[in-house]
């Protein structure tokens with residue numbers, strides 16, 4: 001996942017060069033035409049599916065997810081997906097964090113509560129089973145509790161949510177070994193996500209079945225990018241990666257199988273779905289830019305839906321963030 005690629009990282013200077021599949025869909029519906037090098041799949045699916053002549057195995061489904069469903073997946077991405085045993089980028093520093101989003105709503109602080117010296121003293125001075133403070137050294141506390149004063153380290157739950165960069169569902173991906181680690185505790189990928197991924201994957205599944213086993217959820221704040229990379233840790237590359245965009249608009253760069261191939265730049269908006277299967281699994285790709293300013297983020301329908309549901313914490317988050325859920329068959 002971590003192949004840096006200067007070419008893919010560079011933002012497109014001229015946005016008029018960036019392909020806009022919403023406009024492509026619009027003209028296809030109006031007059032049945034597509035730009036040179038792009039065609040619509042002939043087979044019938046719920047929505048038109050577009051492909052590039054020069055990138056077989058890559059599929060773009062504009063507006064594949066409706067607005068209410070987008071809200072549902074944003075909620076899940078912020079509330080249940082980061083819950084243990086799913087791992088997040090915060091695990092390495094804080095250990096398991098339970099109920100991060102509830103803590104944001106409660107305006108709490110994550111406070112370092114474990115005190116290694118107290119634990120040793122406790123062990124020396126008592127016959128009791130030693131306190132297992134090393135397992136849970138951080139806990140959420142009320143800001144008013146006063147415990148954050150003094151020498152204890154603490155961090156605002158809202159800051160932690162901002163710094164959430166990824167969570168992993170189903171089989172857990174070990175970023176240090178760049179591989180799936182079957183021995184790590186995990187839950188099955190949620191049924192609803194499994195059903196959705198199977199349905200979305202259909203245009204890219206020619207034979208056999210697509211079995212969603214793992215997902216990586218990427219969270220992007222305004223300056224976050226994802227460098228050019230390949231997802232090459234899954235066994236069967238004929239199976240697609242199903243990639244769902246939520247929140248702010250971004251630019252997706254699709255390179256070729258060589259770093260020399262000039263990448264194709266396209267906008268990805270909330271509700272768009274990309275599939276990469278077969279030869280497209282060997283295409284470098286990345287996210288060089290997300291748009292968090294109001295006029296370019298194109299997130300207002302989603303914001304309006306959350307406002308209707310009176311969910312200000314979701315609104316605050318999604319106004320300036322993008323979430324990508326990408327689902328994979330591992331074995």
Ligand SMILES: O=C(O)CCC(=O)C(=O)O
Nearest residue numbers: 216218231243287324326
């Ligand atoms: O954010 C995206 O649209 C792409 C994510 C991706 O390529 C990945 O997680 O491997």
Ligand SMILES: [Fe+2]
Nearest residue numbers: 229230231285
């Ligand atoms: Fe990827």
